[in-house]
Amino acid sequence: GSRPAPRRCTATRCPAGSTPLKFQALSLGLGDQWPKVKKAYAAANEVLGDIVKVTPSSKVVGDLAQFMVQNNLDAKALVEQAEHLSFPTSVVEFMQGYLGQPPFGFPEPLRSRIVKDKEVIQGRPGATLPEANLARLESELQERWGKTGAPIKQRDVVSAALYPKVFDDYRAHVALYGELTSRINSNAFFHExxxxxxxxxxxxxxxxxxxxxxxxxxxxxxxxxxxxxxxxxxxxxxxxxDRNAASTAGVSGIRQKADPTERGSVGAPMAGEVVEVCVEPGARVEAGQALVVMSAMKMETTVSTPVPGVVQHVAVVKGDRLEGGDLLVSVES
Missing domain, CATH: 3.10.600.10 (pyruvate carboxylase f1077a mutant domain)
Incomplete structure (x- = not known):
């Protein structure tokens, strides 16, 4: 017969196959806080409504758990401060209904505080998708990526249709480093x-x-x-x-930290890489407007301004690797 799940799995609601989550935590610098991550996973699971966990939804819970540990939040503080926090994209999209409708509904008021005025999907997400024109997509992929790396195949077209951003990131990686990196074993690829x-x-x-x-x-x-x-x-x-060097191109690697006493001093909510800067100095922004998009081990987070005002300083550029708390943008309200 089947064996029961280990007690540690049932107590934390952390999936028995939690190796990817642990590896992600190690990559985010949370390896020494793994017990806290597991405990936070249970708290995040309850806050989200004890959702059914398959790969996409389990990632949502894991991303939220690590976000809670990085920002020193318990379940109560998470809900209370939700309106002013920059949640991982996976959590925001879950609340928008991108993964479907939970059988017991979305948790309130948490959902409203996270989604704010973003569009929400009612019913099954796939029901409202337009039909995919695979022939046109293949032509677009040939034009964009056909001259870099391997030629576009049918499976590439399907991959791009299902996961457009992931596919573009993959092809950009291949264009820069070649295809052989995919044949390096995972341990050598991810670790020194x-x-x-x-x-x-x-x-x-x-x-x-x-x-x-x-x-x-x-x-x-x-x-x-x-x-x-x-x-x-x-x-x-x-x-x-060396992207991790303390000094590159003669620029000091010592970064200014965000001032936690100033709401307009917006810091990185996690360690990661800047993948997009959405504002420039002098721009007027409204509360909730996107400032910077960060990514760390497939956990993408759009950092928004908690206050309206004028952007005084942008401290990062695309490609910068940051620690949690590093200053991103200063907004004078």
Whole structure:
């Protein structure tokens, strides 16, 4: 017969297969707070209405749990402050009805405070989708990506139709780094290799390259480092941009922190990368208007201004990697 779920899973409502969530927490710098993340998962689950958890909805709960830990929020504070918080996109879209309608309805007043004046979907989301013109989409993909990397195939068209942003991000990655990165094992791809670590990469059927990491050079004024490695025993050197360096291109990596006593001093709600800056200095903004979009391990968050006013300072640009609390934008109300 089937075995019951471990007590730790039922107590936290954290799925038994929680490895992706733990890996995401490690990548967000929350590895040493994993017990808090699991506890927050139970709290987030209850706040959302104890929803049925499959891959998309479990991600919503996991994203909210990590958001709560990063911002030191319990369930009560989350609901009370919801109107002024910049929630992960997955949580906002869940509340908008993008995943469908929960059997017991959406939790109020939390939903109204998160959604505000955004559009909501009634009923099954797919019922209102327009018909997909796959032939036209294939033509658009050929024009946009056909000259970079592998040619567009039918599965690419389907992937782009289902997950347009994910597909564009993937093709942009391939255009920059090539296709072989997909053949590197996950541990080597996501984690730093240690000196003399070896991996095997199959570059084509029947052809395997053994890569051995040797060392990393000092940071250069250009923000690049030399990486020393061996390919099938032959020494190689490549230059790479160090995005995590404290100083790149002569610009100090010490970032100003947002002032928690000033509501117009808007900080990063989590560690991550800036994927879009939506405002410029001098722009007039309304409360709730998007300022910056951040992403971390597939958890995207649109950071909005809690106050109306004029943008005085934009402290980030696209591609910046930030820690939680780093200043994004200053708004004078």
């Amino acid at each position: 290799m240690e000196e003399d670590d070896e991996i095997e990469v199959e570059t084509e059927p029947g052809k395997t390259v053994v890569l051995k990491f040797k060392a990393v050079g000092e940071i250069q004024p250009s923000g690049k480092r030399e990486v020393f490695f061996e390919a099938n025993g032959i020494p190689r050197i490549v230059e790479v941009i």
